[in-house]
Amino acid sequence: MAGHSKWKNIQRRKNAQDAKRGKIFMKHAKDIYIAAKQGGGDPDMNPGLRLAVDKAKSDNMPNDNIDRAIKKATGDLDGANFEELTYEGYGPGGTAVMVEVLTDNKNRTASELRHAFSKNGGNLGENGCVAFMFDRKGYIVIDQDKTDADEDTMMLEVIEAGAEEMETTEGAYEIYTDPEDYQDVKGALEESGFTLETAEITMIPQTLSAVDESAGNKMIKLVNMLEDMEDVQEVHHNMDAEDEIMAQL
Known part of the structure; x- marks a missing residue:
């Protein structure tokens, strides 16, 4: 039993690491796609794309994944026509x-999405069924250990940069912006010398939905299954659960 338990612990950590790496690659793929869609598929002529590719390579994203994201954006992938869509459902x-x-x-x-939802205790819904529960926001995180600024100083910097709100959580400053102001706020904070742990435009839930351990574990399986799908770029949810479960997400 001890050996079995040890194997399970190792496998659980490996699965969490794989899921985290997959999520990072998906984010890079989306950034590359959007940059190529807006400014063309040549990194030498598109600074935004060059930056996105450099970031992806710094996280060891395979060149094939990078090329595929660019080709999706430029329509050079087997003549395919790709669409950006958002699906909604209940987990x-x-x-x-x-x-x-x-x-x-x-x-x-x-x-594929319908199958993933039904297999893990959820169901795919109609457009608009849960979108009203989320707000699209710019989201920036600064690690408190990587800045000398105290909370008051940080708040002044954030206000000057044009952000909407800042929350001080354990070990971090979480900053929220209007999506249209995101690039300006991000640039202002970087120019002030702050290291940004996270910087993205994402969907923020207005309220969280608390679940028990059983539902939380099913939710982990659902999110992992969705993130493993090649077509999926991002998964947003409003689950609230025990810290051990949330850490796996």
């Missing part, structure tokens, strides 16, 4: 889930 315990996808086959993607 285990009544949690709200939003899934951003990039697909060349809506029927295939919808079928």
Whole structure:
């Protein structure tokens, strides 16, 4: 039993690491796609794309994944026409889930998503069924250990940069912006010398939905299954659970 328990612990850590790496790659793929869509697929002529590619490579994203993201954006991938879509549904315990996808086959993607939801105690819903529970925001995180600024100083910097709100959590300053102001706020904070641990435009839940351990574990399986799908770019949800469960997400 001791050996079995040890193997399970190792496997659990490996699965969490794989899921984290997959999520990082998906984020880079989305950044690369958007940059190439807006400014073209040549990094030498598109500074935004060059920056996105450099960041992806710094996280050891394979070149094939990078090339695929660029080709999706420029329409050079087997002549496919890709669309950005958002699907909505309910996860285990009544949690709200939003899934951003990039697909060349809506029927295939919808079928795969429906299967993932139903297999893990949820169901795919209609457009608009949970979108009203989320706000689209710029989201920036600064590690308190990586700055000399105290809370008052940080608040002044954030206000000057044009952000909407700042929350001080354990070990971090969490900053929220209007999506249209995100780039300006991000640039102002970087120019002031702050290291940004996280910087993205994302969906922030207005309220959290508490679930028990059983529903929380099913939710982990659902999120992992969704993130493993090639078409899925981002998964948002409003689950609240015990710290041990949330850490796995």
